[in-house]
Amino acid sequence: xxxxxxxxxxxxxxxxxxxxxxxxxxxxxxxxxxxxxxxxxxxxxxxxxxxxxxxxxxxxxxxxxxxxxxxxxxxxxxxxxxxxxxxxxxxxxxxxxxxxxxxxxxxxxxxxxxxxxxxxxxxxxxxxxxxxxxxxxxxxxxxxxxxxxxxxxxxxxxxxxxxxxxxxxxxxxxxxxxxxxxxxxxxxxxxxxxxxxxxxxxxxxxxxxxxxxxxxxxxxxxxxxxxxxxxxxxxxxxxxxxxxxxxxxxxxxxxxxxxxxxxxxxxxxxxxxxxxxxxxxxxxxxxxxxxxxxxxxxxxxxxxxxxxxxxxxxxxxxxxxxxxxxxxxxxxxxxxxxxxxxxxxxxxxxxxxxxxxx
Amino acid sequence: xxxxxxxxxxxxxxxxxxxxxxxxxxxxxxxxxxxxxxxxxxxxxxxxxxxxxxxxxxxxxxxxxxxxxxxxxxxxxxxxxxxxxxxxxxxxxxxxxxxxxxxxxxxxxxxxxxxxxxxxxxxxxxxxxxxxxxxxxxxxxxxxxxxxxxxxxxxxxxxxxxxxxxxxxxxxxxxxxxxxxxxxxxxxxxxxxxxxxxxxxxxxxxxxxxxxxxxxxxxxxxxxxxxxxxx
Numbered sequence: 001x002x003x004x005x006x007x008x009x010x011x012x013x014x015x016x017x018x019x020x021x022x023x024x025x026x027x028x029x030x031x032x033x034x035x036x037x038x039x040x041x042x043x044x045x046x047x048x049x050x051x052x053x054x055x056x057x058x059x060x061x062x063x064x065x066x067x068x069x070x071x072x073x074x075x076x077x078x079x080x081x082x083x084x085x086x087x088x089x090x091x092x093x094x095x096x097x098x099x100x101x102x103x104x105x106x107x108x109x110x111x112x113x114x115x116x117x118x119x120x121x122x123x124x125x126x127x128x129x130x131x132x133x134x135x136x137x138x139x140x141x142x143x144x145x146x147x148x149x150x151x152x153x154x155x156x157x158x159x160x161x162x163x164x165x166x167x168x169x170x171x172x173x174x175x176x177x178x179x180x181x182x183x184x185x186x187x188x189x190x191x192x193x194x195x196x197x198x199x200x201x202x203x204x205x206x207x208x209x210x211x212x213x214x215x216x217x218x219x220x221x222x223x224x225x226x227x228x229x230x231x232x233x234x235x236x237x238x239x240x241x242x243x244x245x246x247x248x249x250x251x252x253x254x255x256x257x258x259x260x261x262x263x264x265x266x267x268x269x270x271x272x273x274x275x276x277x278x279x280x281x282x283x284x285x286x287x288x289x290x291x292x293x294x295x296x297x298x299x300x301x302x303x304x305x306x307x308x309x310x311x312x313x314x315x316x317x318x319x320x321x322x323x324x325x326x327x328x329x330x331x332x333x334x335x336x337x338x339x340x341x342x343x344x345x346x347x348x349x350x351x352x353x354x355x356x357x358x
Numbered sequence: 359x360x361x362x363x364x365x366x367x368x369x370x371x372x373x374x375x376x377x378x379x380x381x382x383x384x385x386x387x388x389x390x391x392x393x394x395x396x397x398x399x400x401x402x403x404x405x406x407x408x409x410x411x412x413x414x415x416x417x418x419x420x421x422x423x424x425x426x427x428x429x430x431x432x433x434x435x436x437x438x439x440x441x442x443x444x445x446x447x448x449x450x451x452x453x454x455x456x457x458x459x460x461x462x463x464x465x466x467x468x469x470x471x472x473x474x475x476x477x478x479x480x481x482x483x484x485x486x487x488x489x490x491x492x493x494x495x496x497x498x499x500x501x502x503x504x505x506x507x508x509x510x511x512x513x514x515x516x517x518x519x520x521x522x523x524x525x526x527x528x529x530x531x532x533x534x535x536x537x538x539x540x541x542x543x544x545x546x547x548x549x550x551x552x553x554x555x556x557x558x559x560x561x562x563x564x565x566x567x568x569x570x571x572x573x574x575x576x577x578x579x580x581x582x583x584x585x586x587x588x589x
Binding site: 267268271272273274275276277278279281354355357358 | 406409410413415416435436439440442443447449450453455466469470515527
């Protein structure tokens with residue numbers, strides 16, 4: 001049970017890491033995207049010239065090219081006055097390049113001067129903006145050096161890179177961060193015409209545009225982000241290693257249980273051998289015990305993990321989700337772990353000498 | 359037709375090389391069908407070792423030992439297991455499984471009888487327990503039985519699969535006079551009824567009366583037998 005809980009939690013954290021890290025690219029609506037090949041992750045994207053958007057529009061199948069700007073600025077909690085860095089996402093909301101739940105009704109309001117939409121799934125340290133909006137109808141807040149108007153909320157979620165998010169138009173973004181240049185976008189979302197061949201447009205754009213931008217599909221953009229967290233930060237390997245350690249510890253525990261059981265019933269096993277039970281039969285008995293332990297450990301482990309997922313998910317604001325794929329995979333791991341432990345415990349069975357019963 | 363037990367020139371040593379300790383020395387023994395043979399002797403004389411060799415619980419090292427028509431010298435572990443299934447064993451301290459009832463302990467001996475189903479195995483176990491006078495105790499666990507009752511369950515387990523040879527090691531050592539007498543009467547009665555060859559290792563002089571032949575063993579060799587009955 002311990003191993004089951006540990007592995008499910010580690011894999012859950014790992015999946016939540018990737019889910020939260022890729023939530024922003026997942027929400028993007030383009031079929032193709034232009035990014036700087038030196039960009040490792042979106043939260044610290046290398047700039048690309050905005051003119052590349054116009055160049056992409058030269059391809060007839062490209063219907064829209066929407067630059068997206070990303071930055072981080074301090075947000076002042078309207079109630080406590082504390083400051084905390086928040087991610088700012090600037091783009092033309094009316095162009096539909098990104099689709100967060102709750103964004104569409106706010107697209108027109110966001111065009112107002114200093115208007116922002118607040119991510120309601122941000123960490124609570126930014127303030128209970130949803131409640132304040134409901135109480136007051138409108139809300140002024142301080143973002144960086146500017147006072148902004150919160151016109152509504154969207155749903156995106158915190159991640160390892162950003163504890164919270166606000167969404168605004170490109171114009172308001174440049175007002176907020178004057179040192180930012182309109183020519184420097186984090187990435188450019190390309191929406192194609194209906195029926196356009198994505199692969200063909202991809203090839204044409206790759207040939208057309210200079211090497212300071214890379215053309216990627218939506219899936220490749222998501223994978224790009226996921227790969228950064230998996231391979232270029234210790235987080236991915238830590239959770240993977242944590243899962244492995246959970247399995248190793250579980251295997252040792254199961255082995256100890258089976259070994260102790262075989263030892264304490266050695267005389268019984270020897271008697272069974274004397275009565276004509278083969279060594280192979282008794283090996284299957286021990287392995288059967290291992291499988292029973294796997295099932296008896298998995299079910300309560302799964303139940304406890306479901307409770308922990310809910311509790312930890314709420315506390316950490318991470319999207320912890322107990323998927324059926326993960327449950328099946330962990331059950332297979334637990335079975336394998338128990339079988340290996342059983343195979344190791346079989347060595348002790350050799351000590352059951354039927355001649356010793358006399 | 360060969361006798362149930364025929365051993366010639368049987369020798370056995372524990373350990374190897376200079377540390378080898380010889381416990382059986384060039385021993386000859388035959389147990390006839392339907393015969394009850396008691397083997398006595400001081401501790402360390404090799405009685406139990408001989409019993410384990412005849413019971414196919416150890417590999418034969420030197421000499422010949424044919425049990426139930428099958429030569430044991432040079433056979434594989436799997437072949438020894440197959441021979442054991444035709445032998446009934448009664449151990450000194452019953453060796454029942456504590457977590458099983460009397461009925462389950464007896465039925466367990468029929469586990470490798472693939473020809474019979476679960477219901478048939480249980481029925482045979484019940485019949486055997488009734489034959490040894492424990493029809494009323496079949497759902498009790500060993501801890502709930504007296505010493506004599508446990509040994510009866512062990513006898514039932516040994517006999518339930520209708521063996522051709524019964525081997526017993528000190529079957530009455532842990533029993534009082536009355537229980538010991540009852541157990542031996544049961545064994546000898548069933549043995550004669552079924553034509554079993556019975557080979558018993560014992561120090562218990564109280565049970566010598568059931569024997570057809572009494573062998574005395576010392577220093578790994580068998581002395582002149584005492585015949586109780588002509589066979």
